[in-house]
Amino acid sequence: MxxxxxxxxxxxxxxxxxxxxxxxxxxxxxxxxxxxxxxxxxxxxxxxxxxxxxxxxxxxxxxxxxxxxxxxxxxxxxxxxxxxxxxxxxxxxxxxxxxxxxxxxxxxxxxxxxxxxxxxxxxxxxxxxxxxxxxxxxxxxxxxxxxxxxxxxxxxxxxxxxxxxxxxxxxxxxxxxxxxxxxxxxxxxxxxxxxxxxxxxxxxxxxxxxxxxxxxxxxVEPDASTASYFLAAAAITGRTVTVPRLGKDSAQGDLAFAQVLADMGASVTLERDQVTVTGPAQLGGITVDLHHASDTMPTLAAIAPLAAGPVRITNVYNTRVKECDRLQACADNLGRLGITTTTGSDWIQIEPGTPHGGRVLTMRDHRIAMAFSVLGLRVPGLELDDPNCVIKTCPDFHQLLGALAARWEAMT
CATH class of the missing domain: 3.65.10.10 (Enolpyruvate transferase domain)
Structure with missing residues (x-):
C-alpha cells in the first residue's frame, strides 16, 4: 500500500x-x-x-x-x-x-x-x-x-x-x-x-x-480538499494511493471527489478509516455539479485534458470569489498549456488534448498551485510562478507529491 x-x-x-x-x-x-x-x-x-x-x-x-x-x-x-x-x-x-x-x-x-x-x-x-x-x-x-x-x-x-x-x-x-x-x-x-x-x-x-x-x-482528521490532489495523481498515472484516517464516516464534503474519479473510471475503495484510488488506463469524460465540493473544481479542471472526453464542471460560481477567480484562472492556465476551454458564469468545459509545458500563473492561490502540480506529473516542463503559495494550507505539499511520485517510480 x-x-x-x-x-x-x-x-x-x-x-x-x-x-x-x-x-x-x-x-x-x-x-x-x-x-x-x-x-x-x-x-x-x-x-x-x-x-x-x-x-x-x-x-x-x-x-x-x-x-x-x-x-x-x-x-x-x-x-x-x-x-x-x-x-x-x-x-x-x-x-x-x-x-x-x-x-x-x-x-x-x-x-x-x-x-x-x-x-x-x-x-x-x-x-x-x-x-x-x-x-x-x-x-x-x-x-x-x-x-x-x-x-x-x-x-x-x-x-x-x-x-x-x-x-x-x-x-x-x-x-x-x-x-x-x-x-x-x-x-x-x-x-x-x-x-x-x-x-x-x-x-x-x-x-x-x-x-x-x-x-x-x-x-483532527486529514484534509479532504488536500487529499483530492493525491487521489487525482493516482487517477491520471494509473497508480494506487491510500489516504489513511479519512473514510466514509467523514463529514468533509470534498471527499465526494473520490466518487467523481470513480464515475470517470477509477477504482475507488472507501472504507471506515481510509480511501484508496487506483487510476485506469485513461479517465473518461464527465459532466458534474460541484456546487457542494467546489474547492475540488481546480483539481478536476487541471487533470481534465487527460480524459478521453470533455469534462464539464457546473454550478461553481462561488469559485470566482475565492483567493482568485479560480474558474477563470483554470481556463487561462489551461489555455497557456494548449488546451481548449469554454466558460460561463458558473461553469467550465475542458476539451481533451495533449498539454504542453508552460508557466502556470497561480494568482497566489494555493489550490491553483496544487492542482496544476498534479498535472505536472504527466506534462514535462510545467512550472509554477509561485510554488510557495501552498503554505496557506499544505506547506509540505511539493515534498509529499514528489515523494509519492518517487515511490511509484521505484515500484516499476
Whole structure:
C-alpha cells in the first residue's frame, strides 16, 4: 500500500480553535493542520487575549477556553490570507465587550464579508464598514432571528452558528441560499462535540444559548480538499494511493471527489478509516455539479485534458470569489498549456488534448498551485510562478507529491 500522510483538515482545525477558545476548560487538538491559515487563526485568537499554545511542528495544540469572551477590550487583529479566520474569529469579539479592529491581506480584503457583518449588526454588534478592514464595537450578542444569504460562502452561516451558544437569547437563522453545504455538517458536528445544541429544519437553524464545554481531546482528521490532489495523481498515472484516517464516516464534503474519479473510471475503495484510488488506463469524460465540493473544481479542471472526453464542471460560481477567480484562472492556465476551454458564469468545459509545458500563473492561490502540480506529473516542463503559495494550507505539499511520485517510480 502506498499511503500519503495528508495533513489535518483546515476546516476542522480552525473551527475547533474558535470553539475551544469559547469553551469552559482546556482543549487539546491532536494532529491539527499546521499551515499559514491555521497559524493565522491562532494568532488572531491570541491577539484577543485567548490562551492558545499552537507551536509550529507540534503534534498537539492546547487551548484554554474563556467562556466570558476576549480577555482584552481593545485589539487589532490581522487574519492574513485566511477566510476562515477572518469570518469565524469576529464572532468571539462580537460576543465580548470592547472595540476591535480587524484587517487582513490585500487578497482577503477583496473577498466578501458583507452578509456576515450585516447579520452581526442585527444581533447587536456595531460595525464600521462592510468589508475588511473594519472596526467592531462589541457589547455582547442578544441573539434572535436572522435571514442569511450564504450562496457565496457557507462560512457566513458557520460563523453565525458558532456565535449562537454565545448569544443571550439563542439564535434562529433562516438561510435563503447555501453553497458547500457539507461544511455546515462539519460545523454542527463539532459544535455538538463542544456541548452545543443545533436543530435544523429545512433551511432554518436554531441554536440554543448556554455556551460551550470542552470535549478534552479532539483528533483532527486529514484534509479532504488536500487529499483530492493525491487521489487525482493516482487517477491520471494509473497508480494506487491510500489516504489513511479519512473514510466514509467523514463529514468533509470534498471527499465526494473520490466518487467523481470513480464515475470517470477509477477504482475507488472507501472504507471506515481510509480511501484508496487506483487510476485506469485513461479517465473518461464527465459532466458534474460541484456546487457542494467546489474547492475540488481546480483539481478536476487541471487533470481534465487527460480524459478521453470533455469534462464539464457546473454550478461553481462561488469559485470566482475565492483567493482568485479560480474558474477563470483554470481556463487561462489551461489555455497557456494548449488546451481548449469554454466558460460561463458558473461553469467550465475542458476539451481533451495533449498539454504542453508552460508557466502556470497561480494568482497566489494555493489550490491553483496544487492542482496544476498534479498535472505536472504527466506534462514535462510545467512550472509554477509561485510554488510557495501552498503554505496557506499544505506547506509540505511539493515534498509529499514528489515523494509519492518517487515511490511509484521505484515500484516499476
Amino acid at each position: 502506498v499511503a500519503v500522510p495528508v495533513p489535518g483538515s483546515k476546516s476542522i482545525t480552525n473551527r475547533a480553535l474558535v470553539l475551544a477558545a469559547a469553551a469552559q476548560g482546556v482543549t487539546v487538538l491532536q494532529r491539527p493542520l499546521i499551515a499559514d491559515d491555521t497559524q493565522g487563526c491562532a494568532a488572531a485568537l491570541t491577539a484577543l487575549g485567548y490562551d492558545v499554545d499552537a507551536p509550529g511542528g507540534a503534534a498537539e495544540w492546547r487551548i484554554a477556553g474563556r467562556p466570558s469572551g476576549p480577555a482584552v477590550t481593545t485589539a487589532s487583529i490581522y487574519t492574513r490570507d485566511g477566510a476562515t479566520g477572518a469570518r469565524f474569529v469576529p464572532v468571539l469579539a462580537a460576543a465580548g465587550h470592547g472595540t476591535f479592529h480587524f484587517d487582513a491581506s490585500e487578497q482577503m480584503q477583496a473577498r466578501p464579508m458583507a452578509p456576515l457583518l450585516a447579520a452581526l449588526r442585527q444581533l447587536g454588534a456595531r460595525i464600521d464598514g462592510d468589508a475588511l478592514p473594519y472596526t467592531m464595537h462589541a457589547d455582547g450578542l442578544r441573539g434572535g432571528d436572522v435571514v442569511l444569504d450564504a450562496g457565496i460562502s457557507s462560512q457566513f452561516l458557520t460563523a453565525l452558528l458558532l456565535a449562537g451558544p454565545l448569544t443571550r437569547d439563542g439564535l434562529r437563522v433562516t438561510v435563503t441560499k447555501l453553497v458547500s453545504a457539507p461544511y455546515i455538517d462539519i460545523t454542527i458536528r463539532l459544535m455538538e462535540a463542544f456541548g452545543a445544541t443545533v436543530d435544523r429544519e429545512g433551511n432554518r437553524f436554531t441554536v440554543a444559548p448556554g455556551g460551550y464545554t470542552t470535549p478534552g481531546t479532539l483528533p
